[in-house]
Amino acid sequence: MEAYKPAAIFDMDGTLINNTPYHFKAWQQMFELHNLPGLTHKTYLDEISGVPVAYTIKKFFGSQVKDQFIRQLSEEKQSLYEQAFKPYLKPINGLENVLAQLKSNGFKIALATSSNQSDIDFIFEGIPIKQYFDALITGNMVNEPKPSPQIFLKAANKLNANPNQCVVFEDSLAGLRAGRSAGMKVAGITTSHPAAVIAKLADMVINDYTKVTPGRLAELFEQTQA
Numbered sequence: 001m002e003a004y005k006p007a008a009i010f011d012m013d014g015t016l017i018n019n020t021p022y023h024f025k026a027w028q029q030m031f032e033l034h035n036l037p038g039l040t041h042k043t044y045l046d047e048i049s050g051v052p053v054a055y056t057i058k059k060f061f062g063s064q065v066k067d068q069f070i071r072q073l074s075e076e077k078q079s080l081y082e083q084a085f086k087p088y089l090k091p092i093n094g095l096e097n098v099l100a101q102l103k104s105n106g107f108k109i110a111l112a113t114s115s116n117q118s119d120i121d122f123i124f125e126g127i128p129i130k131q132y133f134d135a136l137i138t139g140n141m142v143n144e145p146k147p148s149p150q151i152f153l154k155a156a157n158k159l160n161a162n163p164n165q166c167v168v169f170e171d172s173l174a175g176l177r178a179g180r181s182a183g184m185k186v187a188g189i190t191t192s193h194p195a196a197v198i199a200k201l202a203d204m205v206i207n208d209y210t211k212v213t214p215g216r217l218a219e220l221f222e223q224t225q226a
């Protein structure tokens with residue numbers, strides 16, 4: 001029988017850090033500054049959360065916008081978000097411990113975020129966890145955004161893992177759906193949505209990482225084989 005080679009793939013925003021309210025606020029400010037109709041929390045969660053910035057800009061500002069405009073708006077939004085979130089930048093409870101435990105139990109670990117490299121750098125400057133990740137996949141390394149499974153399949157490929165041996169940690173609806181369509185186990189974290197919503201799209205619901213252990217993740221795979 002083929003040896004069990006587990007892999008864990010982490011989303012970043014809302015999954016490593018609880019920054020969803022700050023992204024939402026920055027997008028709201030952008031909509032206001034650029035005279036778009038007010039952005040509701042529901043529209044943010046349903047259509048923007050977990051999706052690369054360029055897709056969001058094209059969706060709400062018009063698909064014909066120029067690359068230069070997309071770059072300018074992305075920087076503007078990133079700057080608003082960083083200024084607001086920086087004083088509160090900290091890992092979700094138990095994150096560093098679980099990363100260390102997974103590593104010492106032979107899990108390969110990837111980060112698969114729709115954000116870009118500069119956003120990852122901003123997070124890793126505040127939380128020293130970069131060393132745990134064997135692969136980093138950003139939104140501009142794929143041509144289909146979440147909920148397409150592409151980003152997670154690419155991460156699995158980089159880790160040399162079969163999709164059915166991967167567990168994805170996610171908070172956004174787009175990301176939870178992407179994990180599902182990739183044929184992976186999904187651990188949904190309740191930073192952006194209530195547990196009842198997450199439970200419909202995930203194999204396991206968590207509030208933070210304090211109760212996540214390599215053994216508990218291995219059980220997810222055993223349930224399928226039983």
Ligand SMILES: O=P(O)(O)OC[C@H]1O[C@@H](O)[C@H](O)[C@@H](O)[C@@H]1O
Pocket residue numbers: 011012013014020023024027048049050051052053112113114115116172175
């Ligand atoms: O790390 P994730 O969840 O894939 O996040 C990417 C996106 O998440 C959203 O919540 C942000 O508003 C976006 O601007 C951001 O790019």
